[in-house]
Amino acid sequence: xxxNPIAFFVFGGAALAFSMMVVLKxxxxxxxxxxxxxxxxxxxxxxSMNAHLIxxxxxxxxxxAIMVLFIFVIMLLNADEPTxxxxxxxxVVKAGxxxxxxxxxxxxxxxxxxxxxxxxxxxxxxxxxxxxxxxxKVLSQLMFSKYILPFELTSVxxxxxxxxxxxxxxxKTGKSS
Amino acid sequence: xxxxxxxxxxxxxxxxxxxxGLAITMKNMLFARNVTIQYPEERRNYSERFRxxxxxxxxxxxxxxxxxxxxxxxxxxxxxxxxxxxxxDKEKYPVKFEIDVLRCCFCGMxxxxxxxxxxxxxxxxxxxxSKRTVxxxxxxxxxxxHK
Amino acid sequence: xDQIELxxxxxxxxxxxxxxxxxxxxxxxxxxxxxxxxxxxxxPNRVGPLGLLISLCDAxxxxxxxxxxxxxxxxxxxxxxxxxxxxxxxxxxxxIPFASSINIDGHVIQFQIANLNVGLLYILSVTSISVxxxxxxxxxxxxxxxxxxxxxxxxxxxxxxxxxxxSIVGIVMVFxxxxxxxxATAQGATLLQLGPIAIPKWGVFVQPLGFLIFLTASFAETNxxxxxxxxxxxxxxxxxxxxxxxxxxxxxxxAEYINMTVASAFIATLYFGGWQLLPGMTFIxxxxxxxxxxxxxxxxxxxxASFSLKMVFFLWxxxxxxxxxxxxxxxxxxxxxxxxxxxxxxxxxxxxxxxxYSGVI
Numbered sequence: 076x077x078x079n080p081i082a083f084f085v086f087g088g089a090a091l092a093f094s095m096m097v098v099l100k101x102x103x104x105x106x107x108x109x110x111x112x113x114x115x116x117x118x119x120x121x122x123s124m125n126a127h128l129i130x131x132x133x134x135x136x137x138x139x140a141i142m143v144l145f146i147f148v149i150m151l152l153n154a155d156e157p158t159x160x161x162x163x164x165x166x167v168v169k170a171g172x173x174x175x176x177x178x179x180x181x182x183x184x185x186x187x188x189x190x191x192x193x194x195x196x197x198x199x200x201x202x203x204x205x206x207x208x209x210x211x212k213v214l215s216q217l218m219f220s221k222y223i224l225p226f227e228l229t230s231v232x233x234x235x236x237x238x239x240x241x242x243x244x245x246x247k248t249g250k251s252s
Numbered sequence: 253x254x255x256x257x258x259x260x261x262x263x264x265x266x267x268x269x270x271x272x273g274l275a276i277t278m279k280n281m282l283f284a285r286n287v288t289i290q291y292p293e294e295r296r297n298y299s300e301r302f303r304x305x306x307x308x309x310x311x312x313x314x315x316x317x318x319x320x321x322x323x324x325x326x327x328x329x330x331x332x333x334x335x336x337x338x339x340x341d342k343e344k345y346p347v348k349f350e351i352d353v354l355r356c357c358f359c360g361m362x363x364x365x366x367x368x369x370x371x372x373x374x375x376x377x378x379x380x381x382s383k384r385t386v387x388x389x390x391x392x393x394x395x396x397x398h399k
Numbered sequence: 400x401d402q403i404e405l406x407x408x409x410x411x412x413x414x415x416x417x418x419x420x421x422x423x424x425x426x427x428x429x430x431x432x433x434x435x436x437x438x439x440x441x442x443p444n445r446v447g448p449l450g451l452l453i454s455l456c457d458a459x460x461x462x463x464x465x466x467x468x469x470x471x472x473x474x475x476x477x478x479x480x481x482x483x484x485x486x487x488x489x490x491x492x493x494x495i496p497f498a499s500s501i502n503i504d505g506h507v508i509q510f511q512i513a514n515l516n517v518g519l520l521y522i523l524s525v526t527s528i529s530v531x532x533x534x535x536x537x538x539x540x541x542x543x544x545x546x547x548x549x550x551x552x553x554x555x556x557x558x559x560x561x562x563x564x565x566s567i568v569g570i571v572m573v574f575x576x577x578x579x580x581x582x583a584t585a586q587g588a589t590l591l592q593l594g595p596i597a598i599p600k601w602g603v604f605v606q607p608l609g610f611l612i613f614l615t616a617s618f619a620e621t622n623x624x625x626x627x628x629x630x631x632x633x634x635x636x637x638x639x640x641x642x643x644x645x646x647x648x649x650x651x652x653x654a655e656y657i658n659m660t661v662a663s664a665f666i667a668t669l670y671f672g673g674w675q676l677l678p679g680m681t682f683i684x685x686x687x688x689x690x691x692x693x694x695x696x697x698x699x700x701x702x703x704a705s706f707s708l709k710m711v712f713f714l715w716x717x718x719x720x721x722x723x724x725x726x727x728x729x730x731x732x733x734x735x736x737x738x739x740x741x742x743x744x745x746x747x748x749x750x751x752x753x754x755x756y757s758g759v760i
Contacts, residue, residue, distance in 0.1 A: 104538055108476070111531065131520045139527025143553060146534055150550070211517055211577055267611070270724060277723045281436040288441040 082123035090116035103149045107142060114138040128210040303360045303373040306351050308392045315393060316370035319346040323362035323371055331355035332362060332371075349389035353379060407508045415492050415512060423656045424454030426714060433715070434722045464645035469540075472642060476539035481643065481650035484532025488657035491525045494518040495664045496580045498674045498702040501695055510674070510699070511580060518579035519571065522665060523564055526620055530556050532654065533629065533639050540642035548638030551729065552629035555619055558736035559626075563616035565744035569609040569751045570602055570669050583673030602670035608747045610670045612740055617662040619736070622655060624721040628729055663713035664706075671709045674702040 093116060096109040114137045121130035218226050289296055298304075309316050319336035331354075337347035362371045379385065428443070428451055435442025443450035468474060498510035515521050530553050537549020571577055574585040582602075590600040603610045619626040630638035640651045667673060676684070680701050689697050727735070 102473075105476070108531075108535070111528075127515055127517050128520070131515075131517045131524050135520060135524035135527060139524050139530075140557075143527075143530055143534070143557060146538075147550075147553065150534075150538060150546070211520075273723045274719060277437045277719065280439060281433070284439045286436075286441055287439050288435075290441070 078120070078124045083120065086116045086119040086123065090120070104146060107146045107149055110145075111138050111142050114142065126210060128214055298375050298377070300375070302375045302377070303358045303363075305374050305376040305379050306353075306356075306362075306387065306392055307372055307374055307394070308349065308370050308389070309372055310393060315345070315389075316368045317346050317349065317366075318368055318370075319344045320367065322365045322367065326361045326365040328359060328361065329355045329357045346389060349392060351387045351392065353385040353387055401506070403503060403506050404508070407503075407506075408512070411510065411512050416489070419489060419492060419657050419660060422660045422714075423653045424458060426656045426659065426718075427454045427457065429715070430718050430721075433718045437719075437722045458649075461646050461649040466645045466647070469642050471541045473539040473541060476535050477642070478647075480532055480536035480539055481647045481654075482532075483535055484529065485650045485654040485657070487525045487529040487532070488654050488661060491522055491661045492664065494521050494579055495661075495668055496583050496673060497664075497706045498699045499584070501699050509580065510703075514578070514580055516578050519567060519577040519582075522579075522661075523560075523567070527556075527560060529654075529658070532651075536643070536651070537639040540639070542642055544635040544637070545639050545641040547635045548629045548631075548641065551635075552622060552639060555622075555626065555628055555732060555736070558733060559616040559619035559740070562612050562736065562740035562744040563620065565741070565748060566606075566609040566612040566616065567669070569606045569747050572748075572751050572755060573602070573605050579668055579673070583668055583675065586672040587675050599672060599675060601672045601675070606670065606747070606751065608743060609751070610666075612744050612747065613670065614666065615735075615740060617666065618717070618720065619732075621658040621662050621717070623659065623717055625724040625726045626732060627726055628732060659714060659717050660710070663710045663717070666713050667706060667709035672705075673709075674706045676701055677705045677708065680705060 090113050093109045093112040097106045097113065100106040100109060114133055118130040118133040118138075121127075121133060317334075319334050321334060321336070324330070324332040324334055331352040333348065333350045333352070334346045335348035336344055339345050358373065360373055363373050366372075431453070432442040432450065434440075443453040446452040446456055468477065493512040494515050496509070496511040496514075500507050500509045502508075533549045533552045537545045537547075537552075540546070570582065574582045576582055576585065586599060586601050588600040589597045590604055591598040598604060618624075622629050630640075635641075640648055643651065684694075684697060684701050687694075687697060
C-alpha cells in the first residue's frame with residue numbers, strides 16, 4: 076500500500092488548501108463547492124494507494140449524494156449571512172483557537188507515535204488483494220461474512236437516524252399548523 | 253384540473269402505447285410524403301384570384317386610370333394617394349399615383365371599385381424591400397403579372 | 400509501460416476523444432434531419448451534401464458570437480460551470496470497453512482506456528457528479544429561472560439515479576462482476592439453444608425489466624425528452640443555461656449530447672452484449688478465410704462495428720423518442736420516479752435474487 080510521495084503531496088496539499096477555503100469563504104455555497112473538491116482530493120489519495128473502491132465510493136457517496144443534498148439545503152434556506160465573522164472576534168479568541176488547534180495536532184502526533192495500531196503490516200497487501208480478485212471482491216466478502224454484524228448495526232443506526240429526522244420534522248409542522 | 257380517463261387495462265403501463273407511438277413516427281419518417289416546398293427553386297401555385305402586388309393596367313402605353321378617385325375613397329386602409337392632372341387632349345390622368353404598401357391590407361376593394369379596370373392586384377407575393385415601401389406610378393406601371 | 404502499450408494507449412485516448420467530439424455535430428444534424436423526416440419536412444439540406452455541414456456553421460456561429468458575462472453573476476463559478484458540466488461526460492467513456500483485447504507480440508492490448516475493477520461504480524459516480532455543473536450554472540447565474548431549472552434538474556437526477564443504480568445491481572448479480580470488461584465477456588455465453596438459433600446471454604434477455612428501468616432512467620439522467628424538465632421554454636424561460644451565450648452555451652449543449660453517447664454506450668455494454676458480435680457476424684468472420692493476425696484484426700474490426708452499431712441505434716433511439724413522446728409534467732415525473740420506477744427496480748432485484756438462488760440463470 077505504498078503511496079507515491081508526489082501524488083500524496085499534490086492531493087494532500089490541494090486537500091489542505093481547499094479545506095482552508097471551506098472555512099474562509101464567506102459564501103456558504105462556495106464553501107460547499109470547496110468541500111466537494113476536498114472529497115475529490117481524498118479520492119485521489121485513495122486511488123493512488125490502489126484502493127479504487129474506496130476512492131469511487133468517496134466520490135459516489137460524499138461528493139455525488141451527500142454534498143448535493145447539502146448544497147440543496149443551503150440554497151433553499153438561503154443562508155447567505157455569516158453567523159461568525161472572523162474580523163470582529165477578539166484577538167484573544169483567535170490566539171486561543173490557534174493554540175488549541177496546534178495542541179490538538181501535537182497530541183494526535185504523540186498518540187499515533189506511541190500507539191502500535193498503525194496497520195502497516197496488518198490486513199492485506201496489494202499483491203494479495205489482486206490475487207484474491209480485486210478490491211471490491213475482497214471488501215464485499217469481508218463485509219458480508221466476517222463483519223456482517225457491524226455492517227447491519229450501522230444500517231440500523233442510519234435507519235434510526237432517518238426515523239428520528241422524520242419524527243422531528245413531523246412534530247415541528249404539527250405545532251405550526 | 254384532474255381528469256379521470258377510462259383507459260384500457262394495459263394502457264396504464266403505457267409501454268404498448270409508447271411502442272405504438274414510436275411506430276407512427278417511424279412510419280411517417282419512412283413512408284409519408286414530404287410536404288416542404290424548396291422555396292427559391294420551387295414555387296407554390298396560388299389561385300388566379302390571389303391578391304398580391306398592385307399594378308396599373310395600360311393600353312397602348314397609356315395608363316387606364318382617369319384619376320376618378322374611387323379607389324382612394326373605397327380603400328379602408330387609406331393607402332392610395334392620387335394627384336389628378338389634365339392631358340393636352342383634355343383627359344384627366346393621375347400625375348401622382350402612390351400606394352403605401354405597408355398600410356395596404358390587400359383586400360382588393362380598389363380593384364373592385366375601379367370602373368376603368370386600371371388598378372389590379374397581381375399574383376406576385378415577393379414584395380420585401382430594404383426601404384419604406386411606397387410604390388410610385390412608374391413602378392406600378394411596369395406590367396407585373398396579368399389577369 | 401513500454402513503447403507498444405504507450406502507442407496503443409495514446410491511440411485509444413485520441414480515438415475516444417475525437418469520436419466524442421465528432422458525435423456532437425453529427426447528432427445535431429441527425430436530430431434536425433430526423434425530426435424533420437418524422438414531421439414530413441425536409442430539414443436542413445442546403446449546406447454541404449445532405450446538409451451535413453450545417454453543424455459546422457452552427458459551431459462557427461457559436462465561436463464567433465460575443466462572449467458576454469452578465470453583470471449580476473458570480474463570475475468565477477459562472478465561468479467554471481460549463482467546464483464542470485462537460486468534463487464528466489468525457490471521462491465516463493474511459494471505462495467502456497469497445498472491443499475485446501488483442502495480442503500484439505505478447506502485449507495484450509485492451510480496447511478500453513482504463514480497466515478499473517470498479518468500472519460500473521465509476522460510471523455511476525461520474526454521472527452523479529455531473530449534477531454539479533448544472534447546480535453551479537443555476538446558482539451562479541443569480542437568476543430565479545436559472546435556479547429553478549437547476550433545482551429541477553438536480554431533483555430529477557437524484558430521483559432517477561436510485562432506480563438506475565438498483566437496476567444495475569440486477570446486472571451485477573447475474574454476471575457477478577462490476578468490471579465492465581468482464582460483464583461484456585460474460586454476455587457471450589449462450590442462454591438458450593433453440594435449434595440452430597442460439598440466444599446469447601445478453602443483459603436484455605436476462606434482465607428485461609431492469610433494462611426498461613435503466614433505459615427510462617438514462618433518459619431522465621441525460622435530461623432528454625420526455626424528461627427535459629430542466630429546460631422549459633414556456634415555464635422557466637430556458638432553464639439553467641439561461642444566462643449563458645456563445646461557446647459557453649454550446650458547452651452545455653455538447654454535454655447533453657456526449658451524455659447521450661455515453662448512456663447509449665453504457666446501455667449497449669450492459670444490456671446488449673457490448674462488443675459481442677451481432678447475429679450473423681460470426682458466420683461472416685469465420686468464412687472470410689483469414690488466419691493468424693489477420694483474423695485477429697478482422698475480429699477486432701467486427702467487434703468495433705458491432706459495438707458502434709448498437710450504440711448508434713440507441714443514439715437514434717434517443718432522437719426517435721424525443722420526437723414521439725410529449726414531455727411529462729413535473730409531478731408526473733416525480734411520481735413515475737419514486738412510485739413506479741423505484742418499486743419496480745426493487746421487485747426486479749427480488750426476482751433476480753430468487754432466480755439466481757433457484758439456479759434458473
